Amino acid sequence: xxxxxxxxxxxxxxxxxxxxxxxxxxxxxxxxxxxxxxxxxxxxxxxxxxxxxxxxxxxxxxxxxxxxxxxxxxxxxxxxxxxxxxxxxxxxxxxxxxxxxxxxxxxxxxxxxxxxxxxxxxxxxxxxxxxxxxxxxxxxxxxxxxxxxxxxxxxxxxxxxxxxxxxxxxxxxxxxxxxxxxxxxxxxxxxxxxxxxxxxxxxxxxxxxxxxxxxxxxxxxxxxxxxxxxxxxxxxxxxxxxxxxxxxxxxxxxxx
Numbered sequence: 001x002x003x004x005x006x007x008x009x010x011x012x013x014x015x016x017x018x019x020x021x022x023x024x025x026x027x028x029x030x031x032x033x034x035x036x037x038x039x040x041x042x043x044x045x046x047x048x049x050x051x052x053x054x055x056x057x058x059x060x061x062x063x064x065x066x067x068x069x070x071x072x073x074x075x076x077x078x079x080x081x082x083x084x085x086x087x088x089x090x091x092x093x094x095x096x097x098x099x100x101x102x103x104x105x106x107x108x109x110x111x112x113x114x115x116x117x118x119x120x121x122x123x124x125x126x127x128x129x130x131x132x133x134x135x136x137x138x139x140x141x142x143x144x145x146x147x148x149x150x151x152x153x154x155x156x157x158x159x160x161x162x163x164x165x166x167x168x169x170x171x172x173x174x175x176x177x178x179x180x181x182x183x184x185x186x187x188x189x190x191x192x193x194x195x196x197x198x199x200x201x202x203x204x205x206x207x208x209x210x211x212x213x214x215x216x217x218x219x220x221x222x223x224x225x226x227x228x229x230x231x232x233x234x235x236x237x238x239x240x241x242x243x244x245x246x247x248x249x250x251x252x253x254x255x256x
Contacts, residue, residue: 007031009245012238015222039237048240051247052106058251065102067139070146071211072098072122074115077227085116095227097239098126100140103207105214106250107243108134112232119143120150127158141165141207165208217246 007025011018018032025031038044053063074087077094086093096115100108111126123146139161140154151162173193179186204212218224221242229235 001034004031004034008035008241012221012223012241012245015225017228035237036234039233044237044240044244048107048244048247051244051251052102052108055106055247055250056102056104059104061104062136064134064136065108066136067141068100068102068108068134068137069141069207069211070098070100070123070126071143071208071215072096072119072145073215075225075227082230083112083114083232085114087115090115095232095235096122097235098122099211099214100126100130101211101214103210105210105217106247107214107239110236110239110243112235112239119145120148120153123150123153124157127154131158139163143205143208163207165205167205218242 003026007021008031010016010025011021011031018028021028021031056065057063074090074092074096075094076092077084082095084094087096092115094115095112096117097110097112098119099110102108109126109130111122113122113125137158137160141163142151142165144164144166146162147164151164154160154162171194173191175189176192178188178190181187218239221238223238224235224242227235229238
């Protein structure tokens with residue numbers, strides 16, 4: 001069984017096809033068979049939850065979180081089939097993976113759907129299955145893509161507080177004084193437009209950087225960069241396994 005798990009880890013980290021598994025691992029049919037069996041029985045999700053809770057406890061926190069951050073990431077898919085769509089914002093065709101993470105970046109729930117589904121429309125798919133899983137949860141941070149129906153669904157169905165994190169508004173103009181500034185009677189003002197500057201990186205957003213860091217952690221696993229699997233359940237299982245390995249590393253290396 002240890003050799004089988006090593007084979008699954010190898011595929012996840014290297015990104016190779018199942019049938020290209022090196023010969024020093026068990027046969028491809030055996031390795032993939034156990035992966036599919038654990039996927040259908042929810043073993044990967046259970047392992048992820050167990051390691052996440054242990055990691056939080058060893059860090060001096062409660063086992064279940066009271067707040068979280070939501071975000072999505074679109075990834076490309078091949079012609080294998082399955083749910084897919086075109087994300088106009090990211091300009092790619094594929095699937096979108098939705099994450100709910102705690103304030104340390106550990107994943108609480110993950111769901112995969114077509115990329116053409118808007119973030120606010122994916123909220124019920126992500127949060128509906130965990131209404132009673134996290135009883136202490138009372139607040140989530142989101143970006144501007146979740147305003148409107150997404151934010152309303154969270155507040156009405158779950159009763160959680162929703163805070164939209166955004167960059168401060170850029171000023172488009174300013175009032176410029178004219179005349180003799182030493183004599184108030186001669187001073188008058190005119191509104192002048194500020195020349196727009198080139199858009200670039202504006203710095204990390206509070207709380208939002210945590211989930212972005214989680215995305216970067218997951219991108220280290222090459223099997224998650226481009227989706228070759230036809231079933232979204234396989235994509236979700238690989239994501240759960242990657243999150244379990246991240247939590248396991250924290251438990252062993254950081255907290256001992």
